[in-house]
Each structure stands twice: as C-alpha cells, then as structure tokens.
Amino acid sequence: MKTSNYSVLMPAGKNYILYNCRTDVMVQVDNRLAELYQKNETDLERIADAAPDFFEYLSSNGFIVEDDFDEQKQIIDYWKEDDENSEELLVTINPTMNCNLRCWYCYEEHGKKSKMEQSTVDAVISYLQKQVAGGRFKSIALTFFGGEPLLYFSQVVQPILEQIKKIGTDKVNWTLHFTTNATLLTKEIAEYLQPWYPSFQITIDGNEFIHNIVKTMGKNKPGTYRMTIGHIRMLLQMRMKVAIRFNYTAKTLERFIDVLTDLKDFSDEEREYCNVAFFRVWQDKKSDDEKSLEEKLDFLESAFRSAGFHVIGQTTRLVGRCYADRDNSIVINYDGMVYKCTAREFNQKNCEGRLIEDGNIEWNSRYEQRRQVRYCNETCRSCILLALCHGGCSQNKLESPEVGCLMGYSEEDKMDYIRQRIKDIYVEQTKRVEARKRKDQS
Ligand code: SF4
Numbered sequence: 259m260k261t262s263n264y265s266v267l268m269p270a271g272k273n274y275i276l277y278n279c280r281t282d283v284m285v286q287v288d289n290r291l292a293e294l295y296q297k298n299e300t301d302l303e304r305i306a307d308a309a310p311d312f313f314e315y316l317s318s319n320g321f322i323v324e325d326d327f328d329e330q331k332q333i334i335d336y337w338k339e340d341d342e343n344s345e346e347l348l349v350t351i352n353p354t355m356n357c358n359l360r361c362w363y364c365y366e367e368h369g370k371k372s373k374m375e376q377s378t379v380d381a382v383i384s385y386l387q388k389q390v391a392g393g394r395f396k397s398i399a400l401t402f403f404g405g406e407p408l409l410y411f412s413q414v415v416q417p418i419l420e421q422i423k424k425i426g427t428d429k430v431n432w433t434l435h436f437t438t439n440a441t442l443l444t445k446e447i448a449e450y451l452q453p454w455y456p457s458f459q460i461t462i463d464g465n466e467f468i469h470n471i472v473k474t475m476g477k478n479k480p481g482t483y484r485m486t487i488g489h490i491r492m493l494l495q496m497r498m499k500v501a502i503r504f505n506y507t508a509k510t511l512e513r514f515i516d517v518l519t520d521l522k523d524f525s526d527e528e529r530e531y532c533n534v535a536f537f538r539v540w541q542d543k544k545s546d547d548e549k550s551l552e553e554k555l556d557f558l559e560s561a562f563r564s565a566g567f568h569v570i571g572q573t574t575r576l577v578g579r580c581y582a583d584r585d586n587s588i589v590i591n592y593d594g595m596v597y598k599c600t601a602r603e604f605n606q607k608n609c610e611g612r613l614i615e616d617g618n619i620e621w622n623s624r625y626e627q628r629r630q631v632r633y634c635n636e637t638c639r640s641c642i643l644l645a646l647c648h649g650g651c652s653q654n655k656l657e658s659p660e661v662g663c664l665m666g667y668s669e670e671d672k673m674d675y676i677r678q679r680i681k682d683i684y685v686e687q688t689k690r691v692e693a694r695k696r697k698d699q700s
C-alpha cells in the first residue's frame with residue numbers, strides 16, 4: 259500500500275489535522291499519531307504494527323491506498339460518471355432577459371422586447387415531452403432564470419407548467435426552482451406554485467440602505483428591501499425553500515450584520531427552510547486588505563450560524579462540479595438559443611445550440627469544445643486540489659490558457675484553500691453533532 263497523493267497534515271492547536279483532498283475526509287490526530295504518520299509515510303507496515311486502528315482508519319478513508327490504485331483516474335472517472343448521469347435532466351429556462359430592476363453588476367442586457375414567444379414555449383414543451391417519452395430520466399429539474407423570470411409569469415412560466423401537467427407529473431419527478439429578485443412575487447403566484455414544492459434563490463445586496471440603492475425600482479419608488487424580506491418570509495411560511503444569496507463587495511460586507519438583525523424574528527421553522535451564502539460580486543476588485551475582508555466574512559458567517567441559520571460555507575459550494583459540465587444540462591434562452599452556462603452573457607459567442615420546433619437541439623462547435631476541455635489540463639491533473647477545485651468549471655476552462663493553474667493560485671493559496679475547507683468541514687460536523695444532541699434531548 260502507499261500513502262495518498264492528496265493528504266495533508268497540518269498543525270491545529272495542540273494536535274494535528276490530517277485531511278484528504280480526494281475523499282474530503284478530515285481527522286484530528288494527536289502528536290504521537292501525527293509523528294508516526296509523518297515518519298513512516300513510506301513504511302506503512304510500521305504504522306499498521308504500532309497503531310492498527312489508526313492504520314485501518316487511514317486505509318478506509320483514502321489516506322492510504324492500494325499500490326495500483328490510480329487516484330487521479332478515480333477522480334476523473336467519478337466526474338465522467340456524474341457528467342453522463344442519465345437519470346437527471348437539468349433544464350434552465352429564461353422567459354426573458356428583461357428585468358424590473360437594474361442592479362449595477364448585472365451582466366444581462368435587459369432587452370425590453372426579450373420575451374419568450376409562444377412558438378418557443380411550444381418548442382420547449384416538445385423538448386420536455388420528448389425527454390419524458392424517451393424514458394431515460396427519473397427526474398427533471400426545471401429552473402426559471404433570466405432576467406427576471408416572474409416578469410412573464412402568466413405568459414411563459416404558467417403555460418409551461420400547465421403543459422407539464424398534461425405531459426404527466428407522475429412519469430418523472432419534476433422539481434422547480436426560481437432565481438428571482440422576488441419583487442414581483444405575489445401571494446397568488448406563491449399559492450399557484452406551492453403544489454410543486456419549488457425552491458427559490460433570492461438575493462439581498464446589503465442592509466436596507468444598500469439593497470434599496472442596488473435594487474431600485476426607480477426614482478421616487480418605494481425601496482425593495484422590506485418587500486423582498488417580506489416575500490422571503492411568505493415563502494418560508496408556506497414551507498417553500500429559499501436560498502438567500504448575500505451579494506457583497508468589500509465596501510458592503512460588514513453591513514450584512516444589519517440584515518441579521520432584520521431576520522432575527524424568523525421562527526425556527528422558517529430558518530429550517532432557508533439557507534444563506536455569501537457571494538462576492540465578481541466585478542469587485544481584490545484589494546490590498548483581503549485578509550481583513552476574510553475575517554469579516556468569517557465573523558458574519560459565524561454570526562448567522564449562531565443565530566440558527568444554515569450557512570453554506572465558502573468551499574462547500576465549490577466542491578460540487580458545475581451543472582454546465584454535465585451532458586444532461588441545458589439552458590434555453592427566450593429566443594430558443596441554447597447555452598450551457600448562466601454566468602455569461604447570452605450572446606452569439608457563448609451560444610452552443612438552437613432549439614428547433616420539433617423539440618430537438620442542433621448543437622454547434624462550441625458545445626464540442628466545452629466537452630473537450632472539461633477534464634482539465636496537465637497542471638490541474640497533477641494538482642493536490644484536483645478533486646476540490648476541478649480547475650473551475652468548463653466555462654473557466656474555455657476562457658483560460660491551456661497551461662498552468664487556471665485559478666492563478668500560488669502553492670500558498672492552495673494551502674489557504676485547504677485550511678478554509680477544513681474549517682468548513684469542522685463547522686458542518688459541529689452543526690450535525692449539535693442537531694443530533696438537540697434531537698436526542700427533545
Ligand atoms: S435583479 Fe437580477 S436580473 Fe434583475 S437587474 Fe438585478 S441581477 Fe439583473
């Protein structure tokens with residue numbers, strides 16, 4: 259047997275943490291075991307003799323592997339299996355590129371005439387019908403994105419959902435998700451959607467003052483902050499899941515503490531149905547004082563956690579691979595053009611295909627290009643972070659040079675990433691233990 263190429267031993271207070279980047283398992287070890295491991299990485303029999311239980315733990319959690327086990331291949335084979343997963347289809351639909359708001363960081367063009375025509379709605383239905391009839395998929399996850407998808411709720415979203423009811427909601431498991439600013443949400447819409455058990459992603463851009471500037475409905479119009487919080491609460495009270503996305507910049511981050519004050523009277527049940535995650539607005543340039551920003555972020559994450567909110571840690575959301583890498587994931591724009599990624603402009607350059615009337619898709623060469631790059635360049639393949647970082651998503655790979663670290667990380671940055679990952683796992687584990695304790699006590 260041999261030690262894994264993906265293990266890291268790090269001091270942690272009086273003990274050590276042993277973490278494996280491939281299996282994402284971490285364990286705290288005392289000085290004796292740390293020393294035993296360190297001194298005998300090439301003579302594993304000594305570990306087996308001196309501490310058989312420890313040896314057993316190491317081999318069953320990927321810290322020690324068989325001599326002929328190819329870890330890199332296992333990581334990539336696992337991705338391939340996931341990418342080719344033929345049981346779940348992910349379909350993102352943009353009813354429009356238009357929006358009732360104009361966030362400064364939004365990369366979309368907000369074309370006023372961009373509304374999905376009936377002919378495209380029909381093609382979407384034909385596409386979905388074909389997928390269900392093909393019998394390949396156990397589940398179809400529909401996401402309404404945009405622009406603001408609720409802008410054309412009754413003209414686009416509702417007709418699609420009504421047709422799905424006719425296709426048959428018992429043939430596959432349909433799930434429904436909305437990425438929305440929530441300002442157009444009404445009680446009627448929420449009640450209509452409730453039987454679908456939909457989930458929502460709703461963004462808050464800072465405290466009331468900041469959010470009202472970023473998400474303004476125009477001069478002399480009321481602010482959107484209170485309305486958005488109210489709508490989030492309405493969904494939670496109706497037992498629909500909400501992922502609250504906190505979009506921050508270096509300037510706005512610390513004021514999210516006011517948001518916590520505003521969410522404090524959410525009941526335990528309401529908190530159960532939501533999670534929060536901090537995302538830095540991509541246009542916000544890194545400053546010389548990134549360290550203090552990280553500290554503020556850590557402080558806020560733990561403040562929200564202590565208040566009983568489920569916080570998705572910074573590395574946790576990056577561990578899973580991107581939907582754009584998966585074969586069975588498509589984005590249909592309002593005009594019937596097909597994309598793979600929702601994080602770039604919906605334009606000719608990024609377009610990968612076209613939905614035709616009969617519900618088939620004609621792919622173009624960009625689609626094949628994406629498939630070619632998705633399993634990484636040589637630098638990533640031999641990187642300790644391969645399983646965690648994947649070289650980013652296929653969009654990142656399409657836009658990056660073919661050699662070198664696609665994230666621009668130094669070796670020290672990689673160690674910081676691992677430290678952050680360990681911190682996130684620790685928080686998750688602590689939360690699970692506390693939840694178990696609470697359950698046992700009740
Ligand atoms: S709410 Fe969303 S779609 Fe609308 S402008 Fe802001 S970021 Fe863009």
Ligand code: SF4
Pocket residue numbers: 637638639641642643644647648649650662663664665666667672
């Ligand atoms: S992008 Fe950089 S950190 Fe990520 S896997 Fe590639 S080499 Fe490693």
